[in-house]
Amino acid sequence: MQASIDISWLQLGLFASLLLIPLTINAHFKLGINKSTVISLLRMLVQLFLLGLYLEYIFVLDSVWLNIAWVIIMITMGSYSVINKSDLSSRKLLLANAFALSCALLPLLSIMSLLVIQPTPVYSAQYMIPLAGMLLGNSLSGNIVALQTLFDAFKQRQDEYEAAIALGASAYQAAFPFLQHAMKKAQAPILASIATTGIVTLPGMMTGQILGGVAPMVAIKYQLLILIAIFVMLTVSLSITLLMSLKYALAKNGLIKIKFKAD
Known part of the structure; x- marks a missing residue:
């Protein structure tokens, strides 16, 4: 080639x-x-x-501490971008999203490095940094959509939420349909992308590897690995972000404490 x-x-x-x-x-x-x-x-x-x-x-x-520090910076900046682009203003939501991204990213990176790719050294920056970047990059947009959808629902369907509270539902129970809708909407693009990969679209990672001279079947294996990891990370980070956001945003009496910046 x-x-x-x-x-x-x-x-x-x-x-x-x-x-x-x-x-x-x-x-x-x-x-x-x-x-x-x-x-x-x-x-x-x-x-x-x-x-x-x-x-x-x-x-x-190729310092393990420098690599870890860079991943932490990536998570921090990614979380800030999610909260900022979601038009929300809350340090608690920023911490919640950073925690969610960390919980989803770090175990996946460990599994991919220790059990699948097994680079030498295992913390090799050549693999660790690009993989972390791809996983985070594909999760940020989903988290933004999820948070926007969740808090938009509190605005647009406030009567439905308050009616559920009045009927004796807890704040979480009343907000649960909003959480479901937010997760579905946030996952829709990645599911559409996965369903058309290989026929309609040729993913960026696979294209880059092929242009770099990697054998097509090797590039396909890496692309499958990263797509599976992206979907797992997105789902995990979404669920943690939304659950923690509801915990911070809703008082026990159902009062919504988090507002959009525009408010």
Whole structure:
């Protein structure tokens, strides 16, 4: 198979000019998101460039403590992003989400490293950091959707919630249908992606490995591994995040203590 082909910065820069197309379309429809889009793109550029420089050193050093510290930073920043993008303002929810992501991520990383991939050393940054990044990255959007859906339900279906409380239901029992709906909605995209993988879509990890010269069947095995891990992590993190969020958000008398920033 052909070895990985490098891309020059000039080629990448010229290709990036295609971003003018979606920016022009957004401007034409007056969506008002071009400023935030440009800021997001610039942040992505700076962050990825710095990450690339950093990972070149972290791969060489391969320190277990440095790797663990980097994973902790990833979890912390991911949790902050979830709460911020959910338009919620609560340190308790931030801690709840960080705890949920940790409970889902760390055991999965351990199983994948110790029992499946078995790199040398077992904490190898070459595997540990990218795997953690893929698992977290695919879980964040689901957690955002779940929290938004849960607290939107308290707004839009307040009468239903209060009626259940009035009939003697506990706060958790009254909110349980909202929790169910939030979990279903958050899992819908990953389930659709899993169902069409290999026929409609060719996943990024598999594509990257094949472009890097890895044999297709090896790339498929890694893709199956990561998709299973993503689904497990998403489900576990969603359940813990939503259960802890309800615990923090609802008083014993049913009063909702957590509000959207817009409120």
